[in-house]
Every structure is written in structure tokens, then in C-alpha cells.
Amino acid sequence: MSVLEINKLNKSFKGKPVLKNFSLKIDEGEIVAIIGQSGIGKSTLLRCINGLEKIDSGEIIICNRCLKRKMQKDLKLESGLIFQDYNLFPQYTVIQNIILPLVVAKKIKKKEAVIIAKELLEELKLEDKELSYPYELSGGERQRVAIARAIAVNPKIICFDEPTSALDPKLVKQVFKIIKELANKGKAIIIVTHDISFGEKIADRVIEIK
């Protein structure tokens, strides 16, 4: 079943077109890698899907609901974005980073949020880091916290912006495994990467933006 459908998406910055008539359809459990040169609009695509950029024309359909120019509030949590630099909240501990969106945005009781967060931390092998602050973590650990935070709200689509750019080969393997597991659980995954070999290895489909 298709969870994301993008039809003839156009996006420009100050009159300069970045995405031109871009179309894409992704099913549940599918991994799609988006590759292309720097500045071609790969990250912009993820930002459009996650409502961080208003699109000029076209449509983005998430879970059969259409997102035209502006992101509707109830669609936001259907898609999660793991930023290239993770953007963890530095003043909060690992577990607080994961709990906050659940409590603040999803209005889940703190007790339940803690249970969800602890399960995710265990799954991502971060159980011993729950009281650490982001600055105390390695790059790979930070990324896993960002993944845990994004998937805690149970989105249907998970977008990764350059997931391997700051990781050594061992950690790349770890991320590979995590992404595959997420796809096996039925999440639709979009990976934007400049690392073509990683994209080809992990994805069911590779799309090049030209």
C-alpha cells in the first residue's frame, strides 16, 4: 500500500527552480534512496515532505491525505525526519529528548512515554545512555537518539538526510541494520545520500535527481 505519493512537485528558491515536476510513490516497508549532486534539491525534497518548505505546485499525498502548499498539523507526525546534524535538544538528556515529543505533541502521559522511550533505547542499544546529554555521546549514538526520537511518535514515513556523512564504516553498518529493521516493520524509508554505493546497497529503489 502506498504511503507517500508525490505528483509533479515543483519548488524554487528566489525564482531558481530546484525540484522540477518531481514525482515519486513509496509503499509501506519500501526503502528508496535519492541520490544526486550537492545542491540539486535532495534535502529540499525531504524538507517539502516534512512541511519545512512550502511547495510551489504539485501535491504530496501522505497516507491518502493531500498536502498541497502547506503542511497540515495532523499530517506532521506521519513523517519523521532525521536531520544530517541530528539536532538533538542539548539541554535535555537522551530519554528526555525522546519523551518530549510524545508528551508535548502527542499528549501521551509521561509514564507511558517513558516506557516507549525505554523500549526504543533498548532496541537501539542505548539503554546505558538514557541519562547522558547529547554532548556526551559519539556521532553514532547521537544519530541513534535522533532515530529513536523520530520513530517514537510512530510515523509511517521516515526520512534520513545524509545518514552516513559523519559516520565511520563500522557505524555505517549499524545504521544500515537499523534502517533495514525499520523497513521490515513496515515503515517507508527515504534516504537522501551522496554515498551512491550505500544507497544502492540499502535501497529497494534508487532515484537520481538531475
Place this chain on the structure above:
Amino acid sequence: MDLEYFINLFKILINGLKTSLEIFGLTIIFSIPLGIIVSILARSKSVLIKEITNIYILVMRGTPLLLQIICVYFAPYYILGFTYNRFIAVIIAFSLNYAAYFGEIFRGGIESIDKGQWEVAYTLEFNKVQTFFIIIFPQAVKKILPAISNEIITLVRDTSLAQVVGVTELFSLAQKQANYKFSIIPLLLAGGIYLIISTILTIGFKKVEKKLDYYK
């Protein structure tokens, strides 16, 4: 000059100190929330709101606080023909003045926070108010604390300006005593009291800075 003289002088100055501390405390209570509002308005998408806020900040920072106190107290009399409590006028003038400074400090602090923090909060469905108070503001506070502590310590000294509209605070009482006794001692004692308060605040802020040092 005997001990009794010092004790009496000290008692007189303590009365003035109470007023100075009231001005200090009330100014902090009103000017910090007002400063947060100013910092939000200064970043408004509306050009009109932004420009009005900028003019307000310019006037408050570009004219002497002394003049502002005089204007706030006397303007209603000259324009509308009524007078009001001079202590209230002092609080209004101080709060408006310090809100402009705090507003600019807050604005700088907020703008220094990585845009990605706003964006990730947006994708996680925090609304703007939640993003501001739960994510952005706590990070900004850590960055602006040294500048805020500077302003607050300056405020301790500035309270002496309240005497311009006849509010009897610490320094005005010290001046009166100095004139009455032809002695510089009351002024030095008042200076010592300002120094003690500033020192306490400096130590306090250092402790808060250290407390906020739990993350980077």
C-alpha cells in the same frame, strides 16, 4: 564621629535601601517578561510591528534614563493635567528602559540558536509557543546570562536615579546626610552598600552560570 553616629546613619540608609531594593525588584519583575515580549516583537514578520519595536528600543537606549524618568512622571501633568505616584512613575520608566535592553539581549540569544532546533521541533509537532519556551529559550538563557547579569548589576546602581523625581532611595538619603554633616562618610557608606549588593549578585550569577554548565 562615634559608633552611635554610624548606627544611626546606617539605620537611615537602610530605610533608603528598602526603597532602592523595591525599585530593583519591581523593575526586574516587570522588565524581564516585557523584554521577552520585546524580543518576540523585534523578530515579528510584520514590518510595522518590527519597526515600531525598533524605534522603541532606539529611544529607550538612545536617551538618558534620567530624562525618561522625568518624562514618565511629568508628561501626564503637562499633557493631561494630572499627577500620579512618583514611585509608580519610576517603576514604569525603569521597566520600559530595561525591557528594551533585555529585549535586545534576548533577541540576540534567540537568534544565536541553531535554526535546526526550530525545524526539528516543528517536525515533531511542537507549536511555536512550546518550541520557544521548551526548546529555544532555555538554550538562549544560557548564552545570554553574562549579559543579563551585567544589566542587572547596572540596575542596582541606576536605582539612584529615582531621586530625580523626589523618590527617597539609598543614595539621596546618603547625599542629604552628607550635606547635613558636611561629611563624605554617608556617601562612602552608601557606595559600600551598592558594592555589597553587586558582589552578592555577581556571586549568585556565577553560581547560576555554573549550574547551567551541565550541557554544552
